[in-house]
Amino acid sequence: MTTTPRPVRRASPRTRRPATPPDPARPLLPATEPVRLLDETGTPLPAHTDYPEPPADVLRELYRRMVVGRRFDVQATALTKQGRLAVYPSSRGQEACQVGAMLAVRDTDWVFPTYRESMALVSRGLDPVEVLTLLRGDWHCGYDPAARRTAPQCTPLATQCVHAAGLAYGEAHQGRDTVALAFIGDGATSEGDFHEGINFAAVFKAPVVYFVQNNRYAISVPLSRQTAAPSLAYKGVGYGVPSEQVDGNDPVAVLAVLTRAVAHARAGNGPFLVEAHTYRMEPHTNADDATRYRDGAEVDAWRDRDPVSRLETYLRARGELDDAAVAAVADEAEAYAAALRERMNAQPTVDPLSLFDHVYAEPTPQLVEQREQVRAELAAEQEGDA
Amino acid sequence: MTTTPRPVRRASPRTRRPATPPDPARPLLPATEPVRLLDETGTPLPAHTDYPEPPADVLRELYRRMVVGRRFDVQATALTKQGRLAVYPSSRGQEACQVGAMLAVRDTDWVFPTYRESMALVSRGLDPVEVLTLLRGDWHCGYDPAARRTAPQCTPLATQCVHAAGLAYGEAHQGRDTVALAFIGDGATSEGDFHEGINFAAVFKAPVVYFVQNNRYAISVPLSRQTAAPSLAYKGVGYGVPSEQVDGNDPVAVLAVLTRAVAHARAGNGPFLVEAHTYRMEPHTNADDATRYRDGAEVDAWRDRDPVSRLETYLRARGELDDAAVAAVADEAEAYAAALRERMNAQPTVDPLSLFDHVYAEPTPQLVEQREQVRAELAAEQEGDA
Amino acid sequence: MATTMAKALNAALADAMADDDRVVVFGEDVGQLGGVFRITDGLQARFGDRRCFDTPLAEAGIVGFAVGLAMSGLRPVVEMQFDAFAYPAFEQIASHVAKLRNRTRGALSVPIVIRVPFAGGIGGVEHHCDSSEAYYAHTPGLKVVTPATVADAYSLLREAIADPDPVVFMEPKKLYFSSADADLPARTEPFGRAVVRRPGRDATLVAYGPAVPVALEAAEAARAEGWDLEVVDVRTIVPFDDETVTASVRRTGRCVVIQEAQGFAGVGAEIAARVQERCFHALHAPVLRVSGLDIPYPAPMLEHTHLPGVDRVLDTVARLQWDDQPDARWLPATQGSAA
């Protein structure tokens, strides 16, 4: 049954109530444009009242780590060609996000990375061989998450958003001022776990920063298939979570925005949502063929917004970086890559019987039985080989 | 590692860019206050430019169905006491929403109800005995969803939000102008499926109206534990979905807002999100004890905002309703309840062997075997009885 | 002292919370309401709303939040309101809860207890009566436990909370309000031990959770038919106690496995497969199974047809080839198919 609404004559026709109360959405919505402190050429933009620029020494460190991070990333892709890595998802083009985020948190904070955050993790100081263990294939997680306060690189998309909420709440519950930083991709924001995670964090005022690297693709699927929202940062208000969008290829802005977001969370104000607009320069992984779904012109356009050269230009212009410093960082990056290459050349050995060690704290009788069976199989194999 | 941001001197210090582009969130955000056309006493408010009032004949029909609906609801609760229903979730207090929604859609539109929408369904014209089948316990769904274009009353919370998106898209795909109306409660908006459903609808521009009856409780859990958002309607913008909030106890406003939302969807503009602020007057179901988690004063306060008497007052004031008409509607409601009572007194019979009929289109050999076993068991039982 | 399983579970939670500050209890309606089955009754009042609290209505959220809390050093005990409403959390359970210890070579453990009121027999409407234990039992890394007695309810839940591994704790809804004498705090056999609830010489009934009382009742009724049946209560599905079960079957030479869940690829299949593997030469008849039908859980008025009751158990015991003749059921079909 349908009804065709029509206006009704009223006793005292007036228009809508004049005085509207203050809009509760305003403090939660992002600025309509991404925050930028540098333009695309690396020239500083007018000072941003909300986001003071990080100090020069921090920016030099940011530069150093981005250069090393990029070199690491290139090396890792090369390792896939040499069969030393099963697969590698590059974050080339996302250096400002990967490294900026790690400079925004403390060593005591927890980080919840996805499979794409290898660069972030080595930038955090994790051993690159341990970071690449998952992708080399000798075990699922190569580092000690508790010791490094870094969750395993997460493959089931968006699931880490909920863990971050729980960890952050649990830390606060125990009187510690830990912040949790959860990485997530544009595509993964479509998953229910993103919704549930940020909502739990908001309801429990858990100190979490949700950091969306919107690199415009989820494998082949463009952003337009993930959302009809003006931008992903607009999701914050629906959870009562303040949000911001930032130019993800502006390293200074990324660091500034995340620093403030982390401070917001640490101060007990609950979660914060940051969306960085960036671009995945490489295919999804080395196994992907990006030419099937996007053209080179688009990639080229983003090449011009390269975050590393942008920061270099800026720091040089400010006199914070000269040729010698740039060369020194480049050398450091080469040395880092060479050391990694060499260590990755060693074929790792994994004891097959270790398969049974960590299913439960103590293996069940069934697993003990299966371990004996495998032990016998291995012994027979060796006999066969001998 | 932490960085303490500090301002940097710049070449040409200026403040933030002056000209900001138009805010893309604005057209999607709800008005900061719920839409109301009647105040709590039933007095009309100043005309609302966005929401013209529905015509008088429709309002009289709304009143009639609300009175019948309420009577049905009371009868259903009574049937639980007589053991004729296993359980009944009352929607008393939500009559404006339950009935208003059904007047906003066409018979050819699809409705996706939850377990709480019994009143809506009988208001849609479904046979009340069929509607109560689920709750009486003779089968899961008593009506033919395809024939009545009404999905089974949904228990797994929020899952129907995704079905509605698919149905609406599928209808449009086949050139039909069907709108899907999906009911959902405040609590269920926390589920991932709400997020995924409304996002799919938005990305595919599927004609769905998501209608949140925010009755302030999910069983015992108050709204404050579901969200930190200013209100649930603020979730729309994060999906690019326009949204509105409405006084859910103002029947005229509910109908006006939903009518416009349905028109928006039917016109090909994609989904629309409506949040109705209302209150569940009864316990969650007859099996619940609401005194454990809320006090009578709160319930009493909402009694003063009763949607039925509000509409009655208004229609009487407008001369659209007089004592005779009110009495006639009351009589109709009584007759409806009496007929229902009588039909529900008959003990339904269900053939146990029908258990095997609708697992697959054709029973598998395994089910055929099991059916024979049950047939034998039943025969033995009968023999035993005889 | 006579008490109910619901009260025993409540006492186990309260005692665990009193003994260990790290234990936190949360879920839907577990706070002020005390849970729809009142298993968490009074915990918020006693321990405060930082130790026992309601969450937003989202099960993946609840389990994932528990994962994070466990990473921070707490010991979360979460309630899924009903069996089928744990399904939204399936990814969190299968891909994280079950695997985190393994994925991190033991560096992270997630000692979470996921309480799942399960199975039927209470006249619940659809989606409120699923038997979902097989999904969890088939997922390595989870322990799966289900009490059938009041004392076990207390003891197994205490052990689950203290256990270093994640435990899916399946509570048979229909037994919540059955009462028995139990001196709480009771401590019964540990995880990994099945228990002979009733000794017998002629055949072994293996059952767990809601099927245990059915097995006991059937064993009682079987006396009239001249059968002396042993009843083994599995208690912990994972880890499974092969020793107790096989010892019993080797003694009796016959075995029927009883579960309430739909039969196909259920836990009963595993038990039947294991028993015949290990007891082949002791068996005088195939291991038979009694289970729910392979159908979606039916509406209340039909559930008694679905549920394996005493008659179905006795019919099956009768087919244990007491005369050493092959089961007639399979003969005609075979001859047909062999032709």
Next chain:
Amino acid sequence: MATTMAKALNAALADAMADDDRVVVFGEDVGQLGGVFRITDGLQARFGDRRCFDTPLAEAGIVGFAVGLAMSGLRPVVEMQFDAFAYPAFEQIASHVAKLRNRTRGALSVPIVIRVPFAGGIGGVEHHCDSSEAYYAHTPGLKVVTPATVADAYSLLREAIADPDPVVFMEPKKLYFSSADADLPARTEPFGRAVVRRPGRDATLVAYGPAVPVALEAAEAARAEGWDLEVVDVRTIVPFDDETVTASVRRTGRCVVIQEAQGFAGVGAEIAARVQERCFHALHAPVLRVSGLDIPYPAPMLEHTHLPGVDRVLDTVARLQWDDQPDARWLPATQGSAA
């Protein structure tokens, strides 16, 4: 003509779409990319993006959307990108896809095909190699199908799309690029029929999906040991073909069930339980099982230890009590436990 399983699946989708306008294909990356395994390659180019399209990245969304599309009269075929990434959709699958026909007394049917690339053997990292078929097989209302040959891949997928019931179509990833001669459009045996892939007299190997080539290889290798093994390919786990399997085992008198999935409460347990129930008097040895270990799927470098290979199968065949002596493995344990 030699073709691969991937190509056969692609052809089945294309032919189904050409034959029936109602067939729509969607999921993650199935459009322009053609799927990460290229199973949907070219479909969007040929049929347009209303018939083959990408969705937001959300599996419950994909399956729930398919439910709605099916209600509107379409025939959705959805792709879950990998096995473990179907878990977010578990509630939609278990509570709606499997049950809608039943819940509505047949008024609504949801003829959806859920394609799940599953199992390992391809060096995939964690969460990309789960064998999840048992979760679906244990859920009444779903049909569960898994091809092991190129021709079956085509034929079973066509049948799945035409079937009035929802079908979980499990595609063994490691077989995608194995090729065989197959004249497409091929039509093989219908749902509900297992097939004897290799006749033999001494024992029956029952396998499905990725385990079938292992079984065949083992049967070949077993000739050297003097065993003539029959191999039965189950093909459709639900509905299960008792007739073919039991006829084979009655002929051979011995049976080994092979699955790649972790063993506990898996499909192999069901098959073993059924076979011993139905063939008890024909069996010269217990029905044995070969499966993956009861551990989370391991990292690539260890997967060969996990996966049931030819040696594990032959070791198991060797234990089929050819000398009619009880299995020595169980004896010491038993005596220990009986003591």
